Amino acid sequence: xxxxxxxxxxxxxxxxxxxxxxxxxxxxxxxxxxxxxxxxxxxxxxxxxxxxxxxxxxxxxxxxxxxxxxxxxxxxxxxxxxxxxxxxxxxxxxxxxx
Numbered sequence: 574x575x576x577x578x579x580x581x582x583x584x585x586x587x588x589x590x591x592x593x594x595x596x597x598x599x600x601x602x603x604x605x606x607x608x609x610x611x612x613x614x615x616x617x618x619x620x621x622x623x624x625x626x627x628x629x630x631x632x633x634x635x636x637x638x639x640x641x642x643x644x645x646x647x648x649x650x651x652x653x654x655x656x657x658x659x660x661x662x663x664x665x666x667x668x669x670x671x
Contacts, residue, residue: 581612582615583608585604585605585608585619587601587617587618588619588620589637593622593637594637598641602640602643605617605644605648606647609649609650625637626641631645
């Protein structure tokens with residue numbers, strides 16, 4: 574989806590099923606990296622089902638969580654929404670490149 578808000582913004586929505594295999598996360602992360610490489614302003618939102626990510630430090634404790642966190646850092650994504658300390662589902666409302 575492309576939104577025109579004075580500057581072009583690419584909005585990527587994602588859903589990761591609970592207990593998704595690592596190759597599912599690798600495919601998603603590869604897609605996100607490609608979007609960020611080709612576009613300046615990218616926002617990624619969704620339900621990532623990563624309860625094993627510490628969203629305050631962006632560190633994971635499983636292969637899927639590690640891959641996702643690695644992609645966040647490699648793509649220079651910034652967390653745009655705060656996650657409640659009581660979050661048990663691993664959701665993250667938004668990540669962006671700007």
